[in-house]
Each structure stands twice: as C-alpha cells, then as structure tokens.
Amino acid sequence: MSETSCPLCGMEDLIGDAGKRECLTCGHEWQAEVAEEAVVDRVVKDAFGNVLADGDVVAMIKDLKLKGSTVTLKVGMKSKPIRLVEGDHEISCKMEGLSIGLKACFVKKVQA
The missing domain is CATH 2.30.30.40 (SH3 Domains)
Known part of the structure; x- marks a missing residue:
C-alpha cells in the first residue's frame, strides 16, 4: 500500500498530522511512516x-x-x-x- 491510501480499505480519503493518518471512509487510524531525518544538534x-x-x-x-x-x-x-x-x-x-x-x-x- 502507498502512503496515500488506507491500509485497511484502500481508499485515498485521508487526513493526517504529526505522523498520524486517518481514513475518512472507514475511520481507521495509523502511524505514518516518518522518514529518518538527520539528527542535528541544536545550538x-x-x-x-x-x-x-x-x-x-x-x-x-x-x-x-x-x-x-x-x-x-x-x-x-x-x-x-x-x-x-x-x-x-x-x-x-x-x-x-x-x-x-x-x-x-x-x-x-x-x-x-
């Protein structure tokens, strides 16, 4: 499944924020795959x-x-x-x- 479709029902009606996704069709919620970011020490x-x-x-x-x-x-x-x-x-x-x-x-x- 792609990042732009629900893993449960396959629909592409999604909303999401802060690493979470929710399907508007079936209501399924899951953690989005977050790309590993380079850890930068904050100065x-x-x-x-x-x-x-x-x-x-x-x-x-x-x-x-x-x-x-x-x-x-x-x-x-x-x-x-x-x-x-x-x-x-x-x-x-x-x-x-x-x-x-x-x-x-x-x-x-x-x-x-």
Whole structure:
C-alpha cells in the first residue's frame, strides 16, 4: 500500500498530522511512516552570541515580569544551573525559587 491510501480499505480519503493518518471512509487510524531525518544538534546562543549548554549559569539582561504572577526578574539576577529544552522557551531553570522557562535572547552566560 502507498502512503496515500488506507491500509485497511484502500481508499485515498485521508487526513493526517504529526505522523498520524486517518481514513475518512472507514475511520481507521495509523502511524505514518516518518522518514529518518538527520539528527542535528541544536545550538542555543545567549543574547551576546555565546553558546549555552546544560549546566551553565545565566543572568538576566532585562527586567521581565512573569506572566500570571507578581514576580519580576531583575537585571543581573542569576539562575541555578540551566537545562536546555525544545520549544519556544529553550532554557529551563530556577530563579527566585521558581522553575521557569526563558528565551535565550533575555539572558547572558555567566563565566565561572
């Protein structure tokens, strides 16, 4: 069977997203064959172009008010060691006792 037809009924009325397919005719759902992509290490850089890695310590370069709280992260405030994660907010860390996600463009790497 081809990728453009249902393996159960053979019809070509399909919808799909994020690696899943569904036949509109019979309702059968299955995982789409995903081509192996070359694994590329993502490089995350701070506001000054320094490459960040897990375990680095960063400091704020701008005051940021956290949404949904009254806490404001002040300029120069340092984090605990960071962890790089996937997504829009690529840094996961702790500041002021809160676990937060930050965008790399608002921090600078602190030299130890």
